[in-house]
Amino acid sequence: MDVPVRGRLDGEPWREHMDFHETAELVRHLATAAAVICLYLTGMRPQEVQSLRSGCCPDPQPAAGTPGRHLIRSHHFKNVTDSNGNHLSAGEIRAVPWVAITPVVNAIRVLERIVPEGELLFGSSHHYTQERVGSLKASTLNVRIKDFTTWINHEAATRNLTDQHIPDDPHGPVNTSRFRRTLAWHIARRPGGLVALAIQYGHMRTVLDARTSTGYGSRSRGGIHTVLDVETALAAADTAARLRDQLAAGEHISGPATQRALTAAAHAPRFEGRIIPPTFVTKARDYLARDGIVLFDNPDALLICAFKHDSALCEPDPGANAPRQYDCRPGCANTVRTDTHARLLRTRADELDHLADHLPPPVGRRLRTNAGRLRAAADSHDSAAQTAEALR
Template identity: 70%
Template sequence: MATTYIAALTGSNRRQVGRFVEQHGLTEIAASRPGPCPLRVPVTGQINGKPWRKHVDFNEAADLMRHLGTAATIILLYLTGMRPQEVQGLRSGCCPAPEPSDDGTEGQHLIHGHHYKNVTDDDGNHISAGEVRQVPWAAITPVVHAIRVLERMVPKGELLLSTAHHEFHSRHGYRGAMKQDTMAQRIESFVTWVNREAEAQELSGQSIPDDPHGALGLGRFRRSLAWHVARRPGGLIALAIQYGHMRTVLDARTSSGYGARSRRGIHAILDVETALAAADTAARLRDRAAAGEKVSGPAARRALTAAAQTPRFEGHIVPRTFARKASTFLARDGIVLYDNPDAFLICAFKHDNALCEPEPGATAPRQYDCRPGCGNTIRTDTHARLLRERADELDQFADHAPAPVGKRLRVNASRLRETADTHDSTAHTAEVLT
């Protein structure tokens, strides 16, 4: 019998309900004729345009709260790059509303938290309480929403993952944040619930498959985000800022690996992901050339030769020993291909030809500083098409912008079209170039 639920509906206390249930034998009746315990709260969430529940049941409310807290925790772990212990240390109020900028737009949300790894005092002793991170974490909208959800679950100033409030049904009276083992167990339970819910909603395509590597380790979220960020132009700079590392120059060996001054950790990950991204770029160029697309640019012949010699990464488990191979792969000056979608080109990076002024010994271009006229550039018909599409977008922006801004946008659009026209007039097929 849901005595708490009945007491709330009738305005009595649980002891009165218990006596009434005992006097009238309601436990046996409820066992033979079970029924729901709908809460008087509106159901606003929808899946495919339909309410995801007719009502929220009292008996599932605690489980739903636990899964909601787990979902918010996953977002914090995945979309910030925080270490698990850094998420555990966050408190309500850690992400205040930003002050509006001078032009009235909302500023960037920042998360102010503690970090614990390699935090020592003047004598070199580890400080278990950690210290406030000098560079706050940048928070995108889903992360802010997740923090706001957790802030509604705990009192002001309390830990966002406070055991006392996330394990409210427990009588042990635990203090502090939930342990990592507990968080990992909750994630596994959340996966099970998601799959059951997907089946109930007839959304089998959104179920979560079994992981071949076993349980989801909390640290994998941080590394997964690094994988995505590192593969974007200028991604290493963003990674250095968000993760608090000092690697602010491409291929510079001046920072630490996830906090320790060593060649392991983040450097090995970046080399592996950069090498895999370069292999993907070579495979796409090879496929486009085979499909009949023409190629232009001073490095066209060299790039096609490199693409033909670069193995295609079909997808398999990457062992730790691959990091050394990746570093060797990236050191092949002149035949490693870097995609730069922001500049609508591929860079066949050769250090002596680069106009982006890479550091001595660098094995990758400064993709955020790509300059026209560089001898490492190559474009395909796809790039020319994308240039024209971007030019059309700029013209549309110009139509609705103030005159000075619109003029600059149209000049940029014209420049993009000229670049596409130059490609059309100078491009050749792979057969001609090779």
């Protein structure tokens, strides 16, 4: 086909030329990739993604010098009832729009080039299927995700990109219903944002919380917030249980929030192989509401945050029950560290020094300064740390 090849894999053009006979398959994979991005990075339920229409996410009108956010206005279905309490299967336009970060906007724009204006973005008549009405079914999307994974692995293998291989999931096939929980898991457990592009586009928790903090403050937290609260509580409980085990093994602890961290560790519940009933949501929120004794692991800053709202230097939103860990500031009164953290600080400092040896002097100097800071933090832990026994 007479079209330029712009895509690159590992720095190389991914095709010598585009073959007309391959386009149907590629468009199918492209739409599947767009579906995965929408499912993964909005927190929408599968049927909400399936009901998206072209034009659902217009470019925002900048107001008073602010760029504005992309918002998705579309249908939701869960708990939608008429005045008699009967479930409305057609759903309704959600009162609170979803916030779309840039990868989602890009995915929607791609789909808008595949389907006509105003059509369902996953309308079956435009996506190479026998189905002729409505949107692609969840079962069809699940098969396509499997095919897409196979295709990616084939491409990775033919180019010897073994690190790009998608391994089999021991928990079963990846399907549309798993992305929402995975997103919440990453937000709760990876403060720096391993979620795709989260760092570049603003941390997901802030983006999601924008819905409740801007204009919808009185609306109860529902939808993805519920999943996020549960995952955050589970992550915090795991952190407390892990700290308890480390202290029991004789590790030392230091930092201004040591006493609070010891209290949290002493009362840590343990969740082994969990089934989460609906009642757990209330428990999770109660757990997170214990200001000062909920522990948040911060593997990026290499510390544990015993989050107390009033002493937090990361300026959490009013009423927030979790810190803005991606903006963790040195010297905060909520910090604690263990021997493991001190060891990891020194390992990271060595890595920075090693990197600095291979970079231009101005960048190298900055990295060495950072390495020095990390070693100083580790030294100050060593000089102040005590065992849990000694602190009782």
